[in-house]
Amino acid sequence: MIARVRVIAVPAALVVAALLPALIPHPFVLTLATQAMVWALLAASWDLLSGYTGQVSFGHAGFFALGAYAAATATKHADLSPWLGLVFAALVAALVGGLAGFPALRLRGHYLALVTLGLAEIVRLVAQNWLELTGGPFGIHDYRTFPGLPAAPLAHRQARYVIVVAIVAASVVAMRALCERTPAGKAFRAIREDEVLAEMLGIRTTVYKLLAFVVSSAFAGLAGALYAYDVQLVSPSVASAATTSFVIGMAVFGGLGTVWGPVLGALLLFGLSEGLRFIGVVYNLIAVGLVIMIFVVFVPRGLAGGRRTA
Amino acid sequence: MLRVADVRSGYGKLEILQSVSLAVGEGEIVGLIGPNGAGKSTLLKTAFGYLAPFAGEVALEGRPLVGLRPDQVVRLGVGYVAQAGGLFADMTVHENLVLGGYALRSSREARAAVDELYARFPLFAARRRQPAGSLSGGEQRILAVARALAVRPRLLLLDEPSAALAPRFIADVYDTIRALNGGGIAMLIVEQNVEAILAVAHRVFVLDLGRNAFDGTPAELRASDRIRRLYLGEDEG
Numbered sequence: 250m251i252a253r254v255r256v257i258a259v260p261a262a263l264v265v266a267a268l269l270p271a272l273i274p275h276p277f278v279l280t281l282a283t284q285a286m287v288w289a290l291l292a293a294s295w296d297l298l299s300g301y302t303g304q305v306s307f308g309h310a311g312f313f314a315l316g317a318y319a320a321a322t323a324t325k326h327a328d329l330s331p332w333l334g335l336v337f338a339a340l341v342a343a344l345v346g347g348l349a350g351f352p353a354l355r356l357r358g359h360y361l362a363l364v365t366l367g368l369a370e371i372v373r374l375v376a377q378n379w380l381e382l383t384g385g386p387f388g389i390h391d392y393r394t395f396p397g398l399p400a401a402p403l404a405h406r407q408a409r410y411v412i413v414v415a416i417v418a419a420s421v422v423a424m425r426a427l428c429e430r431t432p433a434g435k436a437f438r439a440i441r442e443d444e445v446l447a448e449m450l451g452i453r454t455t456v457y458k459l460l461a462f463v464v465s466s467a468f469a470g471l472a473g474a475l476y477a478y479d480v481q482l483v484s485p486s487v488a489s490a491a492t493t494s495f496v497i498g499m500a501v502f503g504g505l506g507t508v509w510g511p512v513l514g515a516l517l518l519f520g521l522s523e524g525l526r527f528i529g530v531v532y533n534l535i536a537v538g539l540v541i542m543i544f545v546v547f548v549p550r551g552l553a554g555g556r557r558t559a
Numbered sequence: 560m561l562r563v564a565d566v567r568s569g570y571g572k573l574e575i576l577q578s579v580s581l582a583v584g585e586g587e588i589v590g591l592i593g594p595n596g597a598g599k600s601t602l603l604k605t606a607f608g609y610l611a612p613f614a615g616e617v618a619l620e621g622r623p624l625v626g627l628r629p630d631q632v633v634r635l636g637v638g639y640v641a642q643a644g645g646l647f648a649d650m651t652v653h654e655n656l657v658l659g660g661y662a663l664r665s666s667r668e669a670r671a672a673v674d675e676l677y678a679r680f681p682l683f684a685a686r687r688r689q690p691a692g693s694l695s696g697g698e699q700r701i702l703a704v705a706r707a708l709a710v711r712p713r714l715l716l717l718d719e720p721s722a723a724l725a726p727r728f729i730a731d732v733y734d735t736i737r738a739l740n741g742g743g744i745a746m747l748i749v750e751q752n753v754e755a756i757l758a759v760a761h762r763v764f765v766l767d768l769g770r771n772a773f774d775g776t777p778a779e780l781r782a783s784d785r786i787r788r789l790y791l792g793e794d795e796g
Contacts, residue, residue, distance in 0.1 A: 432661070435650070439658050442647045449609060449641060451633035451662025451710065 259509060262516070266414055270407035279406045283413045285519040287476045290417045292499040292511035293424055294468035299497075300505035301428050302461045303441035304354065307362045307493055311369030312342045312466040314376060314488035316473025318389065321483045322382055325392035332395070335416070335474045342470020343463045350462035354455060366490065373488035388484030395478060413475050420468055425508040427464065437461055441506070498541040503551050510553025517552075560585050560745055561606060561637075561714055566615030568598075568605040574613060575601040577769045583714065583747050588740050590760035590777075591749045597766040599749040600642065603716050606747060607639050608632045619714070633662040638707035642718040645703045648692030652683050655691045655702060659709030672709045680705050697728025701735050714745045721752040729755055757781070 265272070269282055295309045316338035323329040323337050345368075353364040376383045383389055398408045428434040436457040439447040448454045477483045486492075495518075503514025518537055525533035544551065561583040569575040575598040583589045591599050604610045606617055608624035617624045624632055633639075647655055656676050660669035677684035683702060686694070691702060700720055707715055720736065721729040733755055740746060740759070750756035757763065757777040765773035765786060773786050780786055 432657075432666070435654055435658060436661065438650060438654075439647050442649060443645075446641055446645055446647070447658070448629050449607070449639045450659055450706070451630035452658065453628070453630055453661075 258513070262513065263418070266418075270410055274403060274407065276403055276406045279410045281520075281523050283406075283410045283479050284476075285516050285523075286410075286413045286417045287472050287479065288496070288499065288519045289512040289515040290420055290472040290475065291469055292496050292503065292515040293421050293508050294465045294472060295493075295496050296500045296503075296505060296508055296511040297424050297428060297437075297468065298461050298465035300500060300507070300511070301434070301437040301441060302458055303444075304458055304461065305362045306365040306465070307490070307497075308365030308367070308369035309465075309469050309496055310488050310490065310492035311365070311372040312346060312469035313473040313476070313492065314369070314372050314483070314485070315345055316342045316470025317477040317483040317487055318372075318376055318383055318473075319470065320474035321389045321392050321477040324478075325389060326382070330396065331393065331478050334478070335471060338474035338477075339467040339471040342473070343467035346466025347459065347463045350459050350466075354458040354462060366493075369488050369490065369493065373485045376483075376485040376488060383483075383485075386485060388482050390482045392477075392481070394481060409479060413479060416471070416475060420471060421508060421512055424464075424468060428506075428508060433457060433460060438506070495537075498537070501551060502541055502544050504553030505551060507551075507553040510551050513552055560620050561747065562616070562618045562621075563602070563606055564616040564618075566602075566605055566612045566617065568601055568610050568612040568615070570601075570610070575769050576605065576612075578615070579766065579769065579771055580615075581747075581764050581771075581774065583745050584761075586740070586743050586745055587761045588736070588746045588748065588759055590756035590763040591747060591766060592751070592753055592756060592763060593766035593772065595751075596768075598769040599766055600718055601769075602766060603639075603718050603747065603749050607637060607716055609639075630662045633710050633712075634664075636711070636713040638710060638712035638715045640703050640707045640715060640717040640720065643700075643722045645718075646691045646699055646706075649690060651688050652691050652694070652702060653687040655706050656683065656709060659706035662710050669709070672711065676705050676709060679708075695728065696724050697731045700724060700728070700732050704732070704735055704739070708739070712744060714747070715739070717746060717748045719749055719751055721750065721755050733759060 270279060291309065291313055295306060299305045319341040320334040320338040324331055324334050329337060349368050353361055356364060377386055395409065395412055398405050428437060436447065436452050439452060440454050440457060444454055476487070499515040499518050500511035502518055503512065504510025521540065522533050522537045525536050563579065563581045565578050565580055566576055567574055567578055579602060581589065591602065593599055601610065605612050608617060608627050609629060611625055619635055619637060622635065647658065656673050657669065660672045663669045663672060680701065682698065683705065691699065694702060720732050724732065729752065736746065737759055748756055757780070760777055763773070763775065763777055763780050773780060773783065
C-alpha cells in the first residue's frame with residue numbers, strides 16, 4: 250500500500266510542483282507554494298536528525314532562524330550575493346550545530362531535546378536584542394533577493410518559485426541518498442534502534458550523531474536562507490518554539506524516518522493551515538493541531554508509513 | 560588471552576563486581592554462570608571495556624582494554640554478542656551483517672567480510688532482504704553471532720545466547736558455537752542454561768553477589784557438592 254502511494258504520489262507531486270507556475274500562474278498561490286517548499290525542506294532536515302537517528306530536536310527553529318539571519322545580514326550589511334548567502338547560511342547553521350551538538354549529543358532523550366530548545370531560545374533572544382545587526386523585534390528587511398530575475402511581478406514570482414523548488418528538491422534527494430544509500434545512513438538507523446548495541450559493534454555513535462546534527466542543521470539553515478530571500482523579512486518569531494512544533498507535526502504527519510514523508514506532510518499541513526485561514530488565524534492552527542493528533546492516534550506511521558511515533 | 564584481574568566495577572556509584580578475576584585462554588570456551596543479579600553481564604561489559612572498572616585490570620594479550628573505545632576493542636579482535644534482542648529488528652538481515660563490519664578500516668574489507676559470512680551461513684544469503692526481526696528466535700541469535708564475526712574476532716563475548724529460546728533452537732545456537740570454537744575462536748559465555756554451557760565449556764566460572772565463587776572445569780563443578788546445590792539446583796546425596 251505504502252509502496253503504491255510512493256510510486257504514484259511522489260512522481261505526481263514532483264510533476265505538479267514542477268508545472269505549478271504554468272498550471273496556476275497566480276502570484277498569491279505561488280507565494281504560498283514557495284513557502285510550503287521552505288517548510289518542506291525544514292521538516293525533512295528535522296527528520297534526518299530526529300526521524301533517522303532518533304535524536305529529538307526541539308530547537309530546529311533556531312537553526313532555521315540562524316540561516317535566515319545569516320543570509321539576510323550578510324546580504325544587507327556585507328552585500329553578499331544571495332547565491333553565496335545560501336551557502337553562508339548553511340555553513341553558519343552547520344557550525345553552530347556542530348559546536349552545540351558536540352557536548353549535547355553526549356546527552357540522551359529529554360536532555361538533548363531541552364538543550365536544543367534552549368539553543369533556539371538563545372537565538373531568538375539574540376535576534377531580538379542585537380538591534381544593529383538583526384533589526385531587533387521588528388526584524389531585518391530591505392535587502393536584495395536572487396539577482397537576474399524578471400522584473401514583471403508574475404514572472405518574478407514564478408522564477409523565485411522555480412529556484413526554491415529546485416534547491417529544495419536537490420536537498421531532499423541528497424538527504425534521502427545520505428540516509429538510505431550510504432554507510433552513515435545505516436549507522437543513523439542503527440543508533441535510532443539501539444544506540445548501546447550500535448556502540449558495542451564498534452560503530453562510532455558520537456561521530457555519526459554529530460554528522461547527522463551538522464547536516465540537519467545545515468539544511469535547516471539553508472531553508473532559513475530560502476525563507477529570508479523569499480519573504481524579504483526575518484523577525485525573531487521565526488526562532489519560536491511554535492515553528493519547531495509545526496515542523497515536528499509535519500514530520501510525524503508525513504512519516505518519520507523517510508525524508509519524503511515529512512516533505513509531503515509539510516506541503517499538506519501548510520496548505521491546510523493556509524486554506525483554513527478564512528476560519529480565523531487561531532482556529533486554522535487549532536484545526537491543524539487536531540489533524541495531527543488524529544493522525545498520531547490512527548495513523549501512527551504517518552502518510553509515508555515511516556517508523557512508529559513512540 | 561583475556562585477563563581480568565581484581566576488577567571492581569558497576570554503574571555510577573553502584574559497585575556490582577567486588578574484586579573479580581578470571582582468564583580466558585587461546586581457543587578456550589569459558590562459561591560464566593551464577594544467580595540473577597550476580598553481576599555476570601556487568602563482568603562481560605567490563606571485560607569488553609564498555610564499562611570502565613573502578614579498580615583492577617582488563618587486558619587482552621597483555622594490552623589494557625580499559626579506556627579504549629568499543630571500536631578500538633573490536634579492532635583488537637574482540638566481538639560482543641548482546642543478550643536476547645541484540646539485533647536491529649527493523650533493519651534487514653544484510654544491513655545487520657554490514658553493521659557488524661563498521662569497525663573494519665576499509666569498505667572493501669567490510670564487503671569481503673560480509674561475503675564470507677554469507678558463505679558460512681547460506682541461510683542468511685537467501686534471506687538478506689528480510690527484516691531481522693522476522694527471523695525465528697534461533698535464527699536471530701545465530702545472526703547476532705554471525706554479525707559479530709564480521710570483524711574476524713579471536714575472542715567472542717556472548718551474553719546468554721540461549722535465553723528465551725526453545726530447546727531445538729538452543730541446540731542450533733550451541734552447534735554454531737562449537738563450530739566457531741573449532742575454528743579457533745575463544746569465548747567467554749554468560750549463561751543461565753547451566754547444562755547447555757557445561758556441555759561445551761572447557762572451564763566454568765561461578766559468580767555470586769559480585770564475587771568469585773568457583774573457577775574450574777565442568778567436571779570439577781559437578782563434583783563440588785556446595786556449588787551443585789547452589790547453582791545446579793541438585794539435592795544433597
